[in-house]
Amino acid sequence: MIVFILVAGAFTGPHVWRGTAARLTAEGAEVRTVALTGLGRLPAHGGGAVDLETHIADVLAVIDSVTDAAAEPGGEIVLVGHDYGIHPVLGAADRRARSIARIVYLDSG
Template sequence: MVNFVLVPGAWLGGWAWDAVAEILREEGHSVYPVTLAGLAERHGADAAQVGQAQHVEDIVSVVESNDLRDVVLAGHSYSGIPVGQAAARIGDRLRRVVYVDSNIPTDGKSFIDGWSQEGRAWVEGQLGESGGFWPPLAAEDYADQDLSDEAIALIVSRSTPHPGRSISEPAHLVRPIGELPTTYIKCLMDGAEPSREVAEQLKSPEWELVELPTGHWPMFSQPAALAKLLTGPA
């Protein structure tokens, strides 16, 4: 049996993995959903100052404090950046990294460094208007992503503003991510092809690409299919 450490994307807490975690536990696995600092139950007045380096520490701490081995470390969306860094930090405790339609870390670059000038101006404007937070999406932003009305209502009601510093702080890699055994899950309703950065890493013999015909939030839209992909790699 495997230890799954599941890290949610922007605005979400460990609760986002509830349906997937239930399936994995029923199969006999141990599951550790992570709520990153500054989000969900860890959201507080100083949350805007939480950087993604703290999020790396959050993930490593879950692995080390529970003395986990044979770890599948999965990150969705934004959290692929701290997950990729944490995976290199935990050494032989790692079984596999799984990026769930996520960003991946590039040494010295942040989440927003690859954005267009217009995109950066937009998000920086949001941070300025909200006191250093990246505001959650509205219900209409989840349209056409294979989500039920109930799932959208749940996501919107439980999302919290995301710490702005975490999306502008650069990543620091202690080992190239291409050396780590990795599965990249591409959700096809959020774009048919992986990003240029992901495509480059997929040249590594350690990486594999799998596709899921759903939207960007498969833990809500297709939890059983996602759980099967998480358990699939050897």
């Protein structure tokens, strides 16, 4: 199964993926959206600095949660980063390179 992990930009959130997620799911894909800490969701650790490393950890947690589904025959993980979201996507992909089939840049620098 193809698993799409969708990461929104800094001034949006997972809600922007509703339509996209519905279409991908209708085509048989699994879709996960990432809520980046401090951007619509409070830090799990109760405070402190939130930075790119925090956001990379947010994406890694989702990758790690779907690794089994993507390991099935024909399965792959596709990371999609919108705007700022491409930065944690690239950081996470670097750390899980063997797990990621593709990276999609969406309206990003």
